[in-house]
Amino acid sequence: MVSPAREEPADPLVVALVSLLTLSAFLTQFVFRAADDNRLTSWRWVFADADLARMSGFLVAGILVAYALSRVRLPERRALAVLALTSFLAGAAFWREPEVIVDAARYFTQAKHLLMYGIAHFVEGWGREIGAWTDLPLVPGLFGLTFALGGETRVAVQVLTTLLFSGTVVLTYLLGKTLWDGTVGLYAGALLLGMPYLLTQVPLMLVDVPTMFLFMLAVLTVTCALRRGGGRWVASASAAVALAAWSKYSTWLWLTVLPVIVVVHLGREPRLILRRGAVIALAPLLAIGVVVLLKHDVISAQLGLLQSYQLPGLRRWQESAASTFLFQIHPFVTAAALYSGVVAVRKRDWRYAIIAWVWLPVALLRVERIRYLVPVLPMLALLAGYGLREVRSERIRRFAAACIVVSSLTIGVFGYLPHLMRVSAVNLKEAGEFLDSVPTGAVEVVALPQRRSGINPAVSVPLLDLFTRKSIVYQDGPESPAPTDTIEQSPLRFTWEHRSPGYYGSRASSVREDAAVVVISARAEESLPESVERKIADRRLARSFQMSDDWFQYQTLVRIYLPVAWAPTGRRG
Secondary structure (H helix, E strand, O other): OOOOOOOOOOOHHHHHHHHHHHHHHHHHHHHOHHHOOOOOOOHHHHOOOOOHHHHHHHHHHHHHHHHHHHOOOOOHHHHHHHHHHHHHHHHHOOOOOOOOOOOHHHHHHHHHHHHHHOHHHHHHHEOOOEOOOOOOOHHHHHHHHHHHHHOOOHHHHHHHHHHHHHHHHHHHHHHHHHHOOHHHHHHHHHHHHHOHHHHHHOOOOOOHHHHHHHHHHHHHHHHHHHHHOOHHHHHHHHHHHHHHHOOOOHHHHHOOHHHHHHHHOOOOOHHHHHHHHHHHHHHHHHHHHHHHHHOHHHHHHHHHHHHHHHHHHOOOOOOOHHHHHHHHOOHHHHHHHHHHHHHHHHHOOOOHHHHHOOHHHHHHHOOOOHHHHHHHHHHHHHHHHHHHOOOOOHHHHHHHHHHHHHHHHHHHHHHHHHHHOOOOOHHHHHHHHHHOOOOOOOEEEEEOOOOOOOOOHHHHHHHHHHOOOOOEEOOOOOOOOOOOHHHHOOOOOHHHHOOOOHHHHOOHHHOOOOOEEEEEEOOOOOOOOHHHHHHOOOEEEEEEEOOOOOOOOOOOEEEEEEEOOOOOOOEEO
């Protein structure tokens, strides 16, 4: 029996250099944090009042943990299992954050339609009584099925999205292993945890993380189908492409990588590869054609909106490349990805085109907002894994990867998460939890206009509904403010075209005297209209959630009024 080769010890000087670079990278980011113009987790906001010594201490402790982890050499299968579990736990660590992006209101409303009225009504009503904006139905439908199986709770959706994130890590590993080897795959999967912004998106009720999973599933299954053939692989690839195509319109752009996969594999058996590629493409094209035929009015309107509004908006809704690739993604990941291009050119490795292709349309269309790039971030991780493989010492590779992951988790857990828990959106989360703790019946919601904000306050109602099991009663005002030119070009324009679903208004006649009244406003102690004063005349203020922030114009401060007979009093926030 041949004993396994002993691993060479890491050079202490190199270990010290990597450690110093890891700490220096954070300190440099901190010093130049004003350069980060991210719209959600900008370092100039996250670390505005941060204790640098405390954060540095956490990071030094993390580097020590990374060094200890780098000394452990796990078999590849066990390492993959550890990576999958670690990625799930990393995503779950952010479950406490509120729904900080108001687009979640659309997806919740769409999902609740499926829960209340069934799949047939959901399919038939999509784009008609179910407002679709520029969304596609697959992911909201998946959320609705999740509600049907796990209850209408946010945690059910969070379990789903976190499992899909962990699944994406596994798919990234498998694609790297299929194209090259387990080393590229394993490091690429790990480096997805080196993107702190991505971790904040995992628990949110948005379509981006599910789309990321479905896109990677399509790329992997098509690659395997072309290489291995067989009816199961070809059918799986066709199904995966169809699912990815109906997750988000922007995925149609990313799926242009599929012909590249075919071209890269033509060197094997050209006729066979072309035949397999044609068969794979046939079913998704037919499925898309049938849906377009049945919903041509909805889809044509959406495509027109994408062309006239979304595409020009890409040039207005920007974040700098420095913000995305040097702050929101660990700079070591970016450096490894850039170096990978040099390596691929030197080796004349055409397989590299598969993971590099998606960045060509990104550059051509000037997609400069990281949220729109979430579905293709696994490709960036694969680029970085490809570059990191060139480090000769396996121990140093593991240590560098561990430093990236530990640094990002430290920044995310001790920086980003506390920041997100200080935005006013947390009031809706805590108000919903409080409402579940009191014996009230229905909850009548009043959302006051906000002059300083470009958001229709009605979208806060479904966001509150997401956090409570109580029945919500709400009716839109007779007239909504006419959108100004600013609103017409705003990424939040959809909120003004949002109409509250009928099930909120249909409950108005059944509101009893024990109902709670919830007022959502922009300022603490904001004066109430006379109509609202009449609603709360026989009630008292039971709880007030008044967390406000200086980063966003739209604020959601919440006051809850309960019947005088049993309403506790108190304020929070």
